[in-house]
Amino acid sequence: MGARPRKVSILSPDLIIKDLEKYRQLALDCGASDALMIKASSLVVQERVRAKCSIPKCAEYGTNQHCPPYSMSAAETKEIVKDYTYALVIRVDVKPEYAAGAKIHECYIKGKIDEAGRYRLLGKEYKKVFFVVSEVESRAFYDGYYLALGFAAGSCKNVFCFKMDCQALGRGKGCRWPLRSRPSMEAVGFDVFSMATGLGWTMYPVGGRSEPEEVPACSLVGLVLIV
Numbered sequence: 001m002g003a004r005p006r007k008v009s010i011l012s013p014d015l016i017i018k019d020l021e022k023y024r025q026l027a028l029d030c031g032a033s034d035a036l037m038i039k040a041s042s043l044v045v046q047e048r049v050r051a052k053c054s055i056p057k058c059a060e061y062g063t064n065q066h067c068p069p070y071s072m073s074a075a076e077t078k079e080i081v082k083d084y085t086y087a088l089v090i091r092v093d094v095k096p097e098y099a100a101g102a103k104i105h106e107c108y109i110k111g112k113i114d115e116a117g118r119y120r121l122l123g124k125e126y127k128k129v130f131f132v133v134s135e136v137e138s139r140a141f142y143d144g145y146y147l148a149l150g151f152a153a154g155s156c157k158n159v160f161c162f163k164m165d166c167q168a169l170g171r172g173k174g175c176r177w178p179l180r181s182r183p184s185m186e187a188v189g190f191d192v193f194s195m196a197t198g199l200g201w202t203m204y205p206v207g208g209r210s211e212p213e214e215v216p217a218c219s220l221v222g223l224v225l226i227v
């Protein structure tokens with residue numbers, strides 16, 4: 001999408017609020033199920049969230065630039081968040097059968113696609129979160145919010161570099177997808193469940209032992225720190 005840049009200047013509070021609503025609408029137009037503007041001070045960041053990447057150890061741990069131990073620590077994230085006033089939180093709803101149940105969990109562990117292709121469909125939903133987040137971040141950047149910073153859901157390696165080595169970890173090489181790939185919120189310490197629940201969104205723990213029919217709602221969540 002093209003983006004005519006706006007001259008960088010001190011923006012009035014009214015224009016900032018108008019822009020924030022524009023980004024919320026952009027997120028919806030890009031495929032988000034819902035998007036809400038929140039005060040950055042309400043974001044919850046804790047080191048124990050990041051600890052869940054290694055206990056039990058995720059298959060993506062240590063495999064790419066945007067997952068621990070290479071992603072920012074929760075302490076670094078907290079330091080960054082306190083310089084922002086507003087953030088946009090986006091939600092992408094996923095069919096529970098794409099994410100819950102033993103078969104999907106096995107696909108995740110073994111990196112295989114199941115017969116019904118549900119794991120592949122889950123990957124498409126993850127990709128949507130990266131798309132929405134990067135589109136909003138980019139639009140805000142060209143509007144003069146040059147420090148807009150996006151966070152997605154899940155591992156960029158699974159979404160963009162499946163079965164390939166992470167190029168960004170190589171010496172002197174950057175990311176293959178620098179304009180789309182972002183750390184997951186959890187990888188840098190954001191407590192997504194707590195935040196989403198606080199916004200009134202319905203959240204359930206989803207995993208190999210939760211069957212799809214037991215999960216009334218399943219969502220992926222992304223975030224853009226705007227200003």
Ligand code: SF4
Pocket residue numbers: 064065066156157160161165166167168169174175176177178181
């Ligand atoms: S998108 Fe690929 S190259 Fe970029 S950080 Fe993720 S795994 Fe590495």
